[in-house]
Amino acid sequence: MPTRVLGRTGERVSVVGLGGFHVGMQKDPQESIRIIRMALDHGVNFLDNCWDYNDGESERRMGVALQDGYRQKAFLMTKLDGRTRQSAAEQLDQSLKRLRTDVIDLVQIHEVIRGSDPARVFGPDGMMEALFAAKQAGKLRYIGFTGHKDPAYMVAMLKAGFEHGFTFDTVQMPLNPMDAHYKSFEKDVLPVLVEHDIGVLGMKPLASGILLESGLVSAPECLRYAMSLPTSVVITGCDTAGVLEQALHTAYTFEPLRKEEKETLLARTAPAGRSGQYEPFKNTERFDGTEKNPKWLTTAEL
Template sequence: MHQHTSRRVFLQTMGAGMALTACSGGAPRGPLPGAPEQGDIRLPPGGIMPTRKLGRTGQTVSLVGLGGFHIAMPKEEQDSLRIVRHAIDHGVTFMDNCWDYNEGRSEILMGKALADGYRQKVFLMTKIDGRTSESTTKQLEQSLKRLATDVIDLVQIHEIIRMEDPARCFAPGGTMEALLAAQKAGKIRYIGFTGHKDPAIHLAMLKAGFDNGFTFDSVQMPLNVMDPHYKSFERHVLPVLVEHDIGVLGMKPLGSGAILKSKTASATECLHYAMNLPTSVVITGCDSVGVLDQALAAAYDFQPLSSRSVDALLARTAPAGKAGEYEKFKTTEDFDGTTKNPHWLETASL
């Protein structure tokens, strides 16, 4: 386990809201079963956020990462800014976002929240959809402006969900050409990619990198209690990332909420399962301070799970997970933002 505990101590806060998980532009936005009610979550006054290494980058990040999609869900802007700053004040250093989230509003809100000295406290990541050098460059410039920063710590190629994506990204005039130029210019520090469809596509993207003499700094993928039972990223991709010391960004720890509907595992069990893997960070979406406090409490309380506990949890989830019913991002196009908006791959127009 790449687990290291920080020494900061954080203040007690109140919790409220409903549980949501990070997801792409096509994801459901409603409340989920099993969500904490008003005042349900009380953080301990001495809660300590565990931290882990981000692969071979030399960076250390918080065990919990704040997903960027759902910070735009509150009606009032101040509520969105409060979520981001509450996360940082309570030990969250990893900030997730994407060029296309909520038509750019998620990045704008995060940029505002990171003012007044907060930018220096976080590791900032965003994603771009472009598959050409031109579209990638334009999207990156827009993200830099929205996030109100001169440099983004990590930029990831979003939604590597098609078998042709790796070749397109590494082709002359493709995505990687622009990202490497931006890295050389000091606009971005590290490069990774994301996807939620099929581990075979992730492996093809990693191979494309190796074949071109490039090793990604990070890879983002679904890691949850259902994943081992169907098209498993944990079983097929995770070992490769660990072998090459690539940062592991776990997402969809609650399966975008669907796992709670299966009634096979609680929210805390889901979060702890993802934390128990050799993840650098577990990214979860929060549309309220209450949801955020649920994730914070899970991180503060986390202890490595015994093999017996893991086996029991996987046995309990196996019948529900065998066909991908609770991982619609693998089995349908409901979560594929770039499938619904193919022009994102070629332009900087939302």
């Protein structure tokens, strides 16, 4: 499994990461555990998760999977929704308990999808106070944030950090062949991350399979495209062992896209990509968990 350096943290992570949402969907919890352990056994060490995924079930199943020596194989990440110091601290403690670990390698602010998020997170009694305290207490090692709505919100979050004398360790965002044409994270956020040596976590390489509905791209093409960018890891959802095997094969055989290949792929996806129809997370609330459940921003109740 090829590995890359996670920004200035110096950590080495697998080029492909296992998405947390999709490993909490199986009817049989044992199938979830099998997929997680299969990924770890085949060199995938980056595990994604979130406090709210599947009402906490994704973290619970991952916590079971990480027993029997598997925790040592994993670079474990989860995300929190709480925007207040108290709600974030309570959510973190719940995540630690579900994941059955004393420390989470990376904790990220989930869904920076509003213009108000930077001021709220960095404000008095805001989420950052909880994350800084947790890091000092040894509950987490690194701090990052995620977003999928608008690159401008993410640039504002990075700027807020700089203004407070803080540089995030990681940023997680959509990177795929359609993104380049509409509200592009690749064009507007990626250069800032590279400039400041912030770990780049690519997500939604297939947009939960929606990109494939266009008939313009294949799953290996989408994964290879994101891996060819200056990403540390490309996180992809794997709800079956077969889907995981496809991601593993793409990683094992990975060769960066040549300039001509990338230009051809972007030209092919441009007409459909410009409309944003295959990236509904940017222009609808379909993927906005905290918009549908605003209480998650201020409480630790699912």
